[in-house]
Amino acid sequence: MTVTVYVPCDTTALAMGANAVADALQQAANAKGVDIKLVRNGSRGLFWLEPLVEVETPGGRVAYGPVEPTDVDSLVGAGLFEGKADHPLAQGLTDEIPYLKKQQRLTFSRIGLTDPLSIDDYRAHRGFAGLEKALNMDGQAIVDAVKDSGLRGRGGAAFPTGIKWQTVHDEPEGQKYIVCNADEGDSGTFADRLVMECDPYMLIEGMTIAGLAVGANQGYIYLRSEYPVAQRIFNDALQRAYDAGYLGRDIRGSGKDFDLEVRLGAGAYICGEETSLLDSLEGKRGMVRAKPPLPAIKGLFGLPTVVNNVLSLAAVPYILDQGAQAYADYGMGRSRGTLPMQLAGNVKRGGLVELAFGITLRELMEDFGGGTLSGRPLKAVQVGGPLGAYLPESQWDAPIDYEAFAEFGGVVGHGGVVMFDDTVDMGEQARFAMEFCSVESCGKCTPCRIGAVRGVEVIDRIRAGENAEANLTLLTDLCETMVDGSLCAMGGMTPFPVQSVMKHFPNDLTRQKA
Amino acid sequence: MSHAGPQPVHDWTPELIQQTVDAHKDMPGAMLPILHAIQDRFGYIPEAAVPIIAESLRHTRAEVHGIISFYHHFRTRPSGSHVVHVCRAEACQAVGARQLEAHVKDRLGVDYHQTSRDNEFTLEPVYCLGNCACGPSIRVDDDIHGRMNADKFDRLVDSLTTTAVEVK
Numbered sequence: 001m002t003v004t005v006y007v008p009c010d011t012t013a014l015a016m017g018a019n020a021v022a023d024a025l026q027q028a029a030n031a032k033g034v035d036i037k038l039v040r041n042g043s044r045g046l047f048w049l050e051p052l053v054e055v056e057t058p059g060g061r062v063a064y065g066p067v068e069p070t071d072v073d074s075l076v077g078a079g080l081f082e083g084k085a086d087h088p089l090a091q092g093l094t095d096e097i098p099y100l101k102k103q104q105r106l107t108f109s110r111i112g113l114t115d116p117l118s119i120d121d122y123r124a125h126r127g128f129a130g131l132e133k134a135l136n137m138d139g140q141a142i143v144d145a146v147k148d149s150g151l152r153g154r155g156g157a158a159f160p161t162g163i164k165w166q167t168v169h170d171e172p173e174g175q176k177y178i179v180c181n182a183d184e185g186d187s188g189t190f191a192d193r194l195v196m197e198c199d200p201y202m203l204i205e206g207m208t209i210a211g212l213a214v215g216a217n218q219g220y221i222y223l224r225s226e227y228p229v230a231q232r233i234f235n236d237a238l239q240r241a242y243d244a245g246y247l248g249r250d251i252r253g254s255g256k257d258f259d260l261e262v263r264l265g266a267g268a269y270i271c272g273e274e275t276s277l278l279d280s281l282e283g284k285r286g287m288v289r290a291k292p293p294l295p296a297i298k299g300l301f302g303l304p305t306v307v308n309n310v311l312s313l314a315a316v317p318y319i320l321d322q323g324a325q326a327y328a329d330y331g332m333g334r335s336r337g338t339l340p341m342q343l344a345g346n347v348k349r350g351g352l353v354e355l356a357f358g359i360t361l362r363e364l365m366e367d368f369g370g371g372t373l374s375g376r377p378l379k380a381v382q383v384g385g386p387l388g389a390y391l392p393e394s395q396w397d398a399p400i401d402y403e404a405f406a407e408f409g410g411v412v413g414h415g416g417v418v419m420f421d422d423t424v425d426m427g428e429q430a431r432f433a434m435e436f437c438s439v440e441s442c443g444k445c446t447p448c449r450i451g452a453v454r455g456v457e458v459i460d461r462i463r464a465g466e467n468a469e470a471n472l473t474l475l476t477d478l479c480e481t482m483v484d485g486s487l488c489a490m491g492g493m494t495p496f497p498v499q500s501v502m503k504h505f506p507n508d509l510t511r512q513k514a
Numbered sequence: 515m516s517h518a519g520p521q522p523v524h525d526w527t528p529e530l531i532q533q534t535v536d537a538h539k540d541m542p543g544a545m546l547p548i549l550h551a552i553q554d555r556f557g558y559i560p561e562a563a564v565p566i567i568a569e570s571l572r573h574t575r576a577e578v579h580g581i582i583s584f585y586h587h588f589r590t591r592p593s594g595s596h597v598v599h600v601c602r603a604e605a606c607q608a609v610g611a612r613q614l615e616a617h618v619k620d621r622l623g624v625d626y627h628q629t630s631r632d633n634e635f636t637l638e639p640v641y642c643l644g645n646c647a648c649g650p651s652i653r654v655d656d657d658i659h660g661r662m663n664a665d666k667f668d669r670l671v672d673s674l675t676t677t678a679v680e681v682k
Contacts, residue, residue, distance in 0.1 A: 015658040047647035189646065225550075265587075268585050281546075286584065373609060428612075
């Protein structure tokens with residue numbers, strides 16, 4: 001009898017040695033004379049258990065992790081190929097692992113279950129069901145479904161996706177574009193990467209539906225060059241989708257066309273800003289454009305363009321398949337549906353947690369994350385990437401919701417949660433925020449280009465004890481100038497982490513370095 | 515586990531550069547695909563490529579130079595045999611990236627954007643590799659490594675620099 005064994009193939013599993021584990025398992029099976037079928041599945045997103053090896057049993061998949069190549073002999077000796085659980089690394093049935101069981105995975109329902117490149121696997125798990133429906137709908141009906149779902153841009157700005165689509169839909173017929181922003185540059189985020197590595201057809205399906213909705217026949221995915229694994233897997237999936245008739249001319253005999261191409265970024269954080277991304281796609285320096293005109297009206301090559309984040313487009317197949325209401329039934333207030341959150345940094349159980357909006361940060365960090373990796377007390381958490389504020393303990397009980405976070409100056413952003421223990425020097429973090437901006441600013445507007453450089457200098461003076469009080473006043477002014485005067489979120493939000501350190505961790509800032 | 519080898523480097527000639535440009539120049543927004551193709555093929559973007567690209571895309575040389583220098587990924591000098599990227603972003607900072615960074619610089623004897631004397635390693639900073647739950651992370655050529663520390667790094671460097679010596 002053939003035993004099916006799963007070893008994930010995403011970046012994190014590979015970074016933790018999954019290929020060596022897969023090799024060791026195959027060798028052990030050969031040595032024992034066990035016939036195994038080794039499937040390189042996507043990751044389940046339980047990263048503290050990677051590489052997470054799973055074995056198919058009549059009762060379901062049984063998990064073992066984190067497995068190192070040197071563990072394989074003892075695991076096989078303890079009956080891994082029979083799914084036996086008598087081993088310290090045995091995690092029981094994968095579906096019963098509380099971290100996974102307590103989630104509400106709508107977008108990420110398939111990750112880790114399937115071989116990311118298998119179209120058969122994808123179809124067996126409701127893949128392309130949304131597209132089949134969309135092929136029989138008119139554009140307006142698709143736009144209406146997305147509007148009714150309440151989906152808002154998951155890249156960070158939280159603009160209603162359906163309204164953006166409506167604007168492009170209403171532009172006169174002609175060349176229009178769908179652009180997917182896969183320039184996932186925020187530290188602490190990896191959900192876009194997981195989509196592209198673990199369930200690539202979902203993004204292809206979402207973009208195709210967007211094309212049908214607004215009348216666009218060409219899509220581009222702007223992928224960051226820091227994701228070589230995503231690039232490899234996604235391009236492979238793209239070719240297979242073409243071969244199977246899900247892309248190109250006359251999709252599945254519908255008479256409708258949609259072409260899709262991956263374009264690689266080149267290591268510029270600013271290109272995650274949508275207008276900068278468009279300039280980069282056009283072959284220019286990634287300089288931010290003034291708005292208006294909106295990209296929906298004058299976008300790529302000056303033509304109407306939908307620019308959406310990976311997660312926004314990835315949510316669309318579910319909405320079309322299960323209905324707008326099914327999606328809108330999750331969430332709170334004006335934040336509908338689920339948010340794929342990413343637990344990162346100094347965390348015991350890091351990974352992907354997809355839940356309806358409304359869970360508190362504390363529940364997320366403690367119940368799911370299990371506290372810090374170091375075991376030391378948690379001191380601060382940065383939500384929403386490098387432009388997000390550092391939140392002190394007094395703010396951990398707010399529900400994760402766009403509006404609730406905005407009330408206290410927090411940013412949900414792309415859902416990244418980076419935890420820090422009490423050894424962190426928050427003054428150093430404030431300095432880094434300015435330093436990062438000075439490295440990554442596109443240079444178009446003065447507050448960002450010059451402000452970031454001055455910001456580093458002023459913080460250095462404060463930390464050296466030079467005229468601290470006067471320099472703190474200067475820093476306050478500088479932050480306000482950047483917030484009010486910058487053209488885009490890069491300069492406009494870089495002060496958020498700095499201001500939060502000034503407000504909540506002032507001693508760290510003024511304490512002189514030893 | 516097999517490591518992705520050093521970047522494939524072929525010696526450039528003006529003809530080969532022109533050929534690479536011609537293969538991509540008709541794409542909409544061809545500039546970045548051309549720059550990637552040149553760097554992938556020759557290991558870097560030689561100065562001599564600038565006028566060829568400018569001529570082919572009907573840009574000025576200044577524009578082409580401005581684009582190359584805008585993006586951190588593009589390099590205008592050859593790299594060492596391996597390119598090491600150390601993640602400097604917050605999630606890795608929270609688990610010791612600053613100490614790791616200091617160790618890496620010390621071990622390789624270089625600062626960022628420099629190549630070691632033996633021409634084995636070029637060191638670059640990177641702001642996030644998307645491995646944020648298992649940091650600190652580094653990238654060596656196209657392989658990402660998680661939970662990196664000083665010992666693991668030293669072993670990795672040793673394994674990459676160990677070459678079989680032929681005894682005659």
